[in-house]
Amino acid sequence: MSTVIPLPKLQPVVRNSMSEQVYRQLRDGLMSGRFTPGQKLTIRGLAEALGSSPMPVREALQRLQAENAFDMSDSSRLRVATLTVDQLREVRDARVALEGLLAERAALHVTSEDKSVFLDLYKRIQTAVDTDDQPGYLWNNFAFHRRIYQTANARLILSVVENFWLLMGPCFALVAPDHAHLQRSMDAHTRILEALATGDGAAARAAVTDDIMQAATSLERLLLRRHHTDKSRTALKRASKI
Numbered sequence: 001m002s003t004v005i006p007l008p009k010l011q012p013v014v015r016n017s018m019s020e021q022v023y024r025q026l027r028d029g030l031m032s033g034r035f036t037p038g039q040k041l042t043i044r045g046l047a048e049a050l051g052s053s054p055m056p057v058r059e060a061l062q063r064l065q066a067e068n069a070f071d072m073s074d075s076s077r078l079r080v081a082t083l084t085v086d087q088l089r090e091v092r093d094a095r096v097a098l099e100g101l102l103a104e105r106a107a108l109h110v111t112s113e114d115k116s117v118f119l120d121l122y123k124r125i126q127t128a129v130d131t132d133d134q135p136g137y138l139w140n141n142f143a144f145h146r147r148i149y150q151t152a153n154a155r156l157i158l159s160v161v162e163n164f165w166l167l168m169g170p171c172f173a174l175v176a177p178d179h180a181h182l183q184r185s186m187d188a189h190t191r192i193l194e195a196l197a198t199g200d201g202a203a204a205r206a207a208v209t210d211d212i213m214q215a216a217t218s219l220e221r222l223l224l225r226r227h228h229t230d231k232s233r234t235a236l237k238r239a240s241k242i
Contacts, residue, residue, distance in 0.1 A: 007041075008034040008135070012051030022052055023060035030069050030080070031165040033138035033172040037082040041070075069166040080170050085223050088171070091164050092216040096209050098161050099145070103192065103208040104201035105152035114151050115197055121147060122193050129186055134176040142169070144189065145208075148196065175218045184214050 008029060026046070029035055047057045061078060064070055070078045083091065110118075121144040128136035142165075149158050175181050188211035195203035 005036060005039050007045060007049050010046075010049040018052055019056040019059045022046075022050055022056045023063055025050065026060055026064060027069075027162075027166065028142075030064070031162060031169040032142035033169045033176065034135070035080045035170050036173045037080055037170045039080045039170070041078050041080070064166070067163060067166055081167055083167055083171060083223070085220055087167070088216060088220055088223060091167055092212060095161065095164055095168070095212050098157055098164075099149065099212060100205040100209050102149040102152040102154060102157055102161065103195075103204040105154055106148050107196050107199050107201040107204040109151050109153055110196050110199065111151075114147075117147055118144065118193055118196060122189055125189060126186060129179075129182045132179070134173075137182060138172055138176055141172075141185070141189075148192070171219050172215065174222055175215065178218060181214070181218045185211060188214065 010025060010029070035041075041061070043054045043057045043061065046052075046061075047054045050057065061070065065078065069081055071081050072078065106114075121140055124140040125137060125144060127133070128140055146158075146162075149161060152158070188207050191207035192204060192211065195201075195207055
């Protein structure tokens with residue numbers, strides 16, 4: 001019997017441009033790790049959580065499915081996409097190239113106002129780590145990186161990166177309970193912040209690359225461990241039927 005994973009807390013939306021608001025909130029929720037890989041979703045459940053009618057939710061889910069954010073389960077129900085190890089490595093390499101470029105560009109465009117925002121988000125992430133606030137860490141980590149990349153003034157590149165986040169965001173929820181991983185990530189965030197403060201594009205790229213690689217390494221270990229566990233369970237079930 002599968003475990004029912006509760007939905008994350010969602011904010012009710014107003015009725016103007018309802019479909020777009022539903023889409024944006026679900027998209028941000030996926031990118032920031034508020035859903036988990038393989039989590040099954042229903043239109044009714046999401047509509048109730050959002051304070052929406054089913055139609056805008058259905059439209060939003062169709063858009064997100066077209067962006068590869070969802071798989072179709074055996075029972076024809078939508079579920080949050082799950083990455084294979086090969087897919088994780090492919091996304092990792094693309095993120096290193098594109099997010100590294102965005103960080104480098106951001107260092108050349110950063111303003112005093114940007115630095116203040118970066119520092120505030122950095123402090124929020126640190127507080128979340130110190131208090132073991134996993135949802136707070138995931139959201140503020142997402143906001144920190146997106147704010148930095150927005151500063152790069154490269155909207156086309158950012159839109160591609162966000163498509164990768166749709167796949168990676170739910171995976172981040174799997175490593176958030178690992179306090180050692182979060183501390184390593186904070187070290188990278190500290191170097192990102194310092195590089196942006198001094199306008200050092202090469203250092204910003206290097207620190208972002210390190211952050212991505214560390215997360216990908218932790219996720220790869222976890223996915224491989226889960227794969228081996230699933231294979232063992234399947235073998236046991238087959239053996240029990242003999």
